[in-house]
Amino acid sequence: MSSAPQTFDTPTLPASLLRFSTAGSVDDGKSTLIGRLLHDSGNVYEDHLAALEVAAQKSGSTRLSLALLTDGLKAEREQGITIDVAYRYFATPRRRFILADSPGHVQYTRNMATGASNVDLTIVLVDARTGIIEQTKRHAFITALLGVPRIVLAINKMDLVEYSQQRFEEIVSDFTQFSAKLGIREIKFIPVSALEGDNIVSSSRKMPWYGGETVLEHLENVYIAGDQNLVDLRFPVQYVINPHQNFRGYAGTVSSGIIRVGEELVSLPAMTRSRVKRIIKAGPQVTTLELNEASSRDAVVIQLEDQLDISRGDMLVRPKNVPRVTTQFDAMLVWLGDTPMDLGTRYVIRHTTRESKAYISEVNYKIDIHTLGRMPAEPLTTNEIGRLSFTTTTPLFIDPYQKNRATGNFILIDPTTFLTVGAGMIIDRGRSDELSDEDTEQPGRNLHQEATLVTQSEREARSGHKAMTIWMTGLSGSGKSTIAKGVERALFDEGLPVYFLDGDNLRRGLNNGLGFSREDRLENLRRAAQVATLMNQAGITVVCAFISPYAEDRMTVREIIGADRFLEVYITAPLSICESRDPHGLYQRARSGELKNFTGINDPYEEPQHPALRVDTALNTVQSSIKEVVALALLSSTL
Secondary structure, three states, X not given: OOOOOOOOOOOOOOOOEEEEEEEEOOOOOXXXXXXXXXXXXXXXXXXXXXXXXXXHHHHOOOOOOHHHHOOOOHHHHHHOOOOOOEEEEEEOOOOEEEEEEOOXXXXXXXXXXXXXXXXXXXXXXXXXXXXXXXXXXXXXXHHHHOOOOEEEEEEEOHHHHOOXXXXXXXXXXXXXHHHHHOOOOEEEEEEOEOOOOEOOOEOOOOOOOOOOOOHHHHHHHOOOHHHOOOOOOEEEOOEEEEEEOOEEEEEEEOOEOEEEOOOEEEEEOOOOEEEEEEEEEEOHHHOEEEEOEEEOOOEEEEEEOOOOOOOOOOEEEEOOEOOEEEEEEEEEEEEOOOOOOOOOOOEEEEEOOEEEEEEEEEEEEEEOOOOOOEEOOOOOOOOOEEEEEEEEEEEEEEOOOOOOHHHHEEEEEOOOOOOEEEEEEEEOOOOOOOOXXXXXXXXXXXXXXXXXXXXXXXXXXXXXXXXXXXXXXXXOOOOXXXXXXXXXXXXXXXXXXXXXXXXXXHHOOOOOOOOOOHHHHHHHHHHHHHHHHXXXXXXXXXXXXXXXXXXXXXXXXXXXXXXXXXXXXXXXXXXXXXXXXXXXXXXXXXXXXOOOOOEOOOEOOOOOOOOOEEEEOOOOOHHHHHHHHHHHHHHHOEO
């Protein structure tokens, strides 16, 4: 090291760690700034320093080219630009740092997004001569999109504008105006000259009008402890460790929250419960440590009291703090592919440790990077950003990105080339203040983009009734189908356009091939809900009879159909009565072990807590039950 070197082997290494990245257009001086930062803070090894001196002698220069400390690739040296993301580790007496040195050229925007995807702060460089340019805006927008809470706008090359305070303030004003809608929590403006070393590590005497921190001082002092989400426990299972029959552990990294020994957890998607028996972490020299708790970013192995059927891609969470389980969501997406987006392609989505096939069901709009306004909805091309709707073939366990970066982001992979073509940030469709004050819920988002010339209101006005979905849930044998068919008959006689949608009927056609696993059950209901939605849009009231045993799944159905058209009717009867009815002999087959995952016998049923109507068929006749449902339907469908 050139002076007082700090290494990760130093016993007195500070505990505080800051992850930060760099961004900026090509030739704005990123590599020189980082080189200066490493050199002036005493984090350059002697042999590296000697190599710089040799390079300077060969070029006939008296000045060390500090950019060479970071432009390590041969191709980068030849072109004089940064191509790949280079990670640097260094430390000062006050803090440790992990630096992602990202490329600046527009064709490497994907690398810039990669570098900024998991950092606490991003340094965006601006050339003082050119000011805020398109690439500066793109980098700032992507930084905000990725949820990086802090930006340091390092206005570089101040030596080439004669250290002008006026020029500095002009750029500050321009960026402040541009970034007003980005929602970045903290923006720090620092005038620097990376080449001369002004305000990088030491304060500049050439800019006495600036009395703020240097770049290094800010990196050392910035407060980040409040960034971590310690509330929402999310533990995506990376793989299962089962070295012998007496041990089964689930390895992964705590994405957010705190996990403690003894607390109850629920696994997704199976919704099975158990308690934490042990938390194990790898220690030094191939030893292990037993922990009482683990928190965000801790890589650990969790052993539960029960041996649950959990595999890679599942997630452990708290029973009363469950992420959204869904196959549909909206996201802001940065398109990183070299070829334009193809709406007909079924891409692969990778979210936490889970993968699924996914297609883009709708492009809502694109972002004009200059004005941050909306542009017409068209497939994205390289480096374009837009809001899109996604549908996946298997459920994902998601949180809004603004709430949880770990479970709110994903990447999109081309299934033929296996290249990453998109980086997405999930939007909470219930909020309107995520990235723009114009981001609001899209009514009718499940409709095809091609609107018909006859509106739903016109259809309903003709029939004189509002189309509803009457969703009957309950155990097999409770009487759902019998009542549903009676309700269909009664509503038809009342003059309503109505249709009975039965789970068994759908499984003979549209849902043929789906089994009764947790995932298949959800997909079965998702498709049924989509069919019901289309019928409602056609002005037809739908009477559905589905066991739909999980509350979370029924919530998903409600979201797809829309709460204002969804009537949940709980058809109930004691299990013994349902079993005695056994219209298809299913209970008997389940009791004998012939049928697995049979609700009520070897699979749970979660009763609705607040249904629109509860009908006990053990106490009511079929006709009185039908009348109760019909009365509710007529009241709810009155225009």
